[in-house]
Amino acid sequence: MTSVNSRGGGAPLDAELLELLADPPTTEDARNRNAVLFAILDRPSISEEERRTAREELVANNLPLVEHCARRFRNRGEPFEDLVQVGTIGLIKAVDRFDIARGVEFSTYATPTIIGEIKRHFRDKGWAIRVPRRLQELRMQIASATAELTQTLGRSPTPREIAEAVGCSVEEIVEGIESSNAYATLSLDAGDDSEDGGQSMLDAIGVDDAGLAHVEIRESVKPLLESLPPREKKILLLRFFKNMTQSQIAAEIGVSQMHVSRLLSRTLEQLRTSLETDA
């Protein structure tokens, strides 16, 4: 389904939109609530019970801030939920360390802690993310060269053409492509072994798990595709596997292009929502 997405271009746009639409993390309300809660925590006579409740509420109250921070690290290959999770650890630390006497906004204090925790996650995630810097840079060069060459050539470039554009050998390009696959793949399984260290076996075959994750996606899409009406199925096939344009499909099926467009977006929407509700 990955290739469908990259060709259809649906998913990345959604992510960007979400980002744009994201509310500012700290509203006036939340800010006041923070102040009240921290004032409670600051009371010398506070009971253990009260302390715990206030602390929990503070954490819950500021979760949107974590989500906001985590969103900045989207599209880097780590699942958003994982980022929220490590970011929340940062938030808890910030709640525990925050000193109301310093006179700064809690969000001002907490943001660097949360982002620090997320960055640490990327760094400590070990070999999954620690692709050598040389390869990381190569990956970016490959991405931009690919985009440029696709424009000038009017088709997808070969690794050799990319090698010439970037100024390195084909071997290095192959290596670079692999590393970018490893980047995306490894992070997919990163969620599985976050808690228990005993799963080093899983760690060791992490690269392969990426493939398995694909299988899973494919398996979930499979029944959905099969349950589509024959015409919708055919349109999807023509569009994404035969790479036909909507007008070509329209001619083939014998309906208008507008109709194909409508059917296509409706079908994709259906698939997307049923996938999401399943997950």
Added chain:
Amino acid sequence: MSESSATVRTLRARSDVELRLPADGAFASVLRTLTASLAARLDFTMDDIEDLRIAVSEAVAMVLAEADQGVDLVCEFRMNPGELTLRVATTSSSPTPPDYESFGWQVLTTLTSDARVEAVPGRYAVSLTLTSSIDPVAADGAGL
């Protein structure tokens, strides 16, 4: 540049690669990686290589489903200019006949220029051929 042409020529002269690995999904990526790097040397485009990866995954998924316990996958590659043929075979005592209606098979046949299944008692194999979407000779000329 001349170096990579030389690599391609060497490959053309000796055009077979064989890989044997455990019939275990964990090794699928090894096969995908090898396939991708062979295709890169045959002047497949990035899109072709992506298609190839998907096709290999499908083929492996089909073959693994039929493999006996603890056997190997034998993968043979034949390389021609702008064309890569891959056969993934395994030991399968009683293979089920291929389901040509399955989604996996649909994907496989749309991505490849040729795909076939061999299912006889004792052996299950999927062969697929992909061609580069550009003319290798023309690309050679452009490259030089």
